[in-house]
Amino acid sequence: MTLVLYRIDDRLIHGQVVVGWGQPLDIGFIVLVDDEVASSEWEQELYRMGVPPEMDVYFHNAEDAARALAAYRDDPRQGILLTGDIQTMRRLVESAQVDSVNVGGIHFRAGRTQRLRYVFLSEDEERQLRDLASKGARVTAQDVPGARPVPLDDLLGGVER
C-alpha cells in the first residue's frame, strides 16, 4: 500500500479527512506536512487527539517531508498526505512524483475569490495550482469521496458543481 491521497486542506485533520475519507479508504496513517504544526508539540498533540487510536499521525515540515516520502510510500498501510496550503504541496511535487492532488478545502480569506463552495483562491494560488498541474499532477477539487471531482480547468473557470 502507499499514500493514496495527497490533499490540500486548510483545516488539516478534521471530520472530512478522518471519517469522510479515512473510513472508506481504510486509512492507517496521516502524514501532516505543515511548518507551524511541525514546530509545535502542543499543535501536534491537538491533531493526534483528533484521530482514532488505530490511526497514526506523522508530522513534518515542508523541507523534510520530501525526504521522508519514500518510506511512507512503502508503508504496508494506506495513508493520506495533508498540507494546509498549495505552496507546501507544490514543494513536495517539485521533489517527488505525485500523480494526483486533491484540493479539499481552501476557505475564505481577504483577497481570495470563491471558486467552489469550499474553495477560495487568490490569483497567486491559481497560478500555483496551474504550476502543480504543469509538473504532472492531476489536480481536482473534491471535498468528500461521494462528490464529483472537479477538474482544475472547471475549478478555475469558477463553475459551481
Added chain:
Amino acid sequence: MSSEPRKSGPVGGPRAIVAGHGDFAAGLVTAVEQITGRGWQFVPVAVHQLSVQDIEELIRQRMVDAAVHVIFTDLAAGSCTMAARRILRGMPDAVLVAGANLPMLLDFVFAEGRSAPEAARHAAERGRTSITVHGGAA
C-alpha cells in the same frame, strides 16, 4: 415545599455553546427546546465553510458575547472541537465536551443547581451512558 410553578422562560442568559457540522447545533437545540422549553440555555453555532481561524474566532466571540465557559461539539476530530481546544488553552476554567448528544444536553439544562462547567461534566457522563442498542441477531 413551594407550590410555585416552574418558570417556563429564560431565567438567565445562555449557559453553553453548541457547535458542529451542518445543522447539528441548531437541530439539537431545537430538540431540547421542543422537549423541555429550555433551548435558550444554548447558543447554536454553525461553521459552514469557514477556515480554522474563522471557526475559532466565531466560537470565541459567541462565548464572549454570551459570557459562557462551556462548549459542546459533535465530533472529536471535527473542526469545531479543534477550534474549541485552542480557545480553552487560554481559558482554564472552561469545559469542552466533544461527542454531544441529545440526552447529554437534556441533562445539562436541568442541572441548574450546578455551575455550568460542573453541569457539563455531569451531562457528559449521562450522554455516555444513554446509548442503547436493541434487536438484531448477534
